Structure formats: C-alpha cells, structure tokens
Amino acid sequence: SGQTNVSLHINGQAKNLRLEPRTTLLDALREYMDLTGTKKGCDHGQCGACTVLVDGRRVNSCLTLAVMSQGKEITTIEGLAKGDDLHPMQEAFLKHDGFQCGYCTPGQIMSGVACVKEGHATSDDQCREWMSGNICRCGAYPNILAAVREVAG
Numbered sequence: 001s002g003q004t005n006v007s008l009h010i011n012g013q014a015k016n017l018r019l020e021p022r023t024t025l026l027d028a029l030r031e032y033m034d035l036t037g038t039k040k041g042c043d044h045g046q047c048g049a050c051t052v053l054v055d056g057r058r059v060n061s062c063l064t065l066a067v068m069s070q071g072k073e074i075t076t077i078e079g080l081a082k083g084d085d086l087h088p089m090q091e092a093f094l095k096h097d098g099f100q101c102g103y104c105t106p107g108q109i110m111s112g113v114a115c116v117k118e119g120h121a122t123s124d125d126q127c128r129e130w131m132s133g134n135i136c137r138c139g140a141y142p143n144i145l146a147a148v149r150e151v152a153g
C-alpha cells in the first residue's frame with residue numbers, strides 16, 4: 001500500500017523516513033529508527049510504556065501518528081543523557097531503585113521529567129495522580145514516587 005515521506009526531529013537529529021501514513025510514532029521509533037528504548041506495552045493508550053516528549057509535553061507514542069509529529073521536537077529516553085552524564089531523573093531512578101524488571105522504566109522516566117517540568121511534582125498526591133497513567137506491574141511505585149519527588153526538590 002501507499003507510503004509517504006515523513007521528516008521527524010528526534011533527540012536533536014533530523015530523520016527522513018518513508019512509511020505508511022497509519023504508522024504510529026511508537027512504531028516509527030522502534031522499527032524505522034532502532035530507538036527501542038521506548039517500549040510497547042498495550043499499544044492502545046493504557047500503560048504509558050511508550051511515553052515520549054513532543055515539544056516538551058508527554059504523549060503516548062502508540063496513540064500518535066508519525067506523520068502528525070512532523071515539525072515537532074521529539075525526545076525519547078535515548079535523548080535524555082548528555083554524553084556520559086545521565087539526566088537527573090535517570091540518576092534518581094538508580095538511587096531509589098525505581099524499577100524492578102525495567103520494562104516500564106523509560107516511560108516512567110519520561111513521564112517523571114514532564115511531571116517535574118510542568119510543576120505537578122510538588123506533593124506526593126499530585127505526583128501520584130500525574131504518574132497514574134504509567135503502569136508498573138512489579139509495583140515499584142513507592143520508589144518511582146521517591147525518585148520523581150527528589151528531582152522536584
């Protein structure tokens with residue numbers, strides 16, 4: 001079936017892809033760009049494993065079409081560290097053991113970054129509410145909360 005040209009700006013780099021118009025941003029990242037840090041859990045907006053930032057705001061990349069993401073700055077988990085320096089949210093997840101199996105972790109971290117940036121991490125309750133779209137089957141929630149709250153300061 002028909003393919004279309006899509007140019008995306010991901011983690012500071014321009015990428016030109018040829019894909020079907022129905023391709024989600026999640027599949028574009030994982031299958032066309034080898035950016036497999038962003039995870040596919042439910043693929044229908046229920047788990048948060050696929051969370052990325054688009055123009056600084058978090059989105060479920062499984063609910064976003066790649067073609068609709070053109071002209072925007074997309075940040076994935078691969079784009080957070082600066083060289084050898086982890087992002088403060090990554091450091092905090094390490095410090096507080098904010099993961100067990102790790103599958104939900106990239107999405108948790110991206111949500112956590114947006115949570116702090118948008119000012120939703122000023123109390124435990126507010127933070128829990130904001131992070132409630134990111135499911136952790138291992139139940140690492142208390143440690144995830146501790147990590148996000150620490151970065152919020």
Ligand code: FES
Nearest residue numbers: 041042043048062
């Ligand atoms: Fe997108 Fe679950 S994979 S919300």
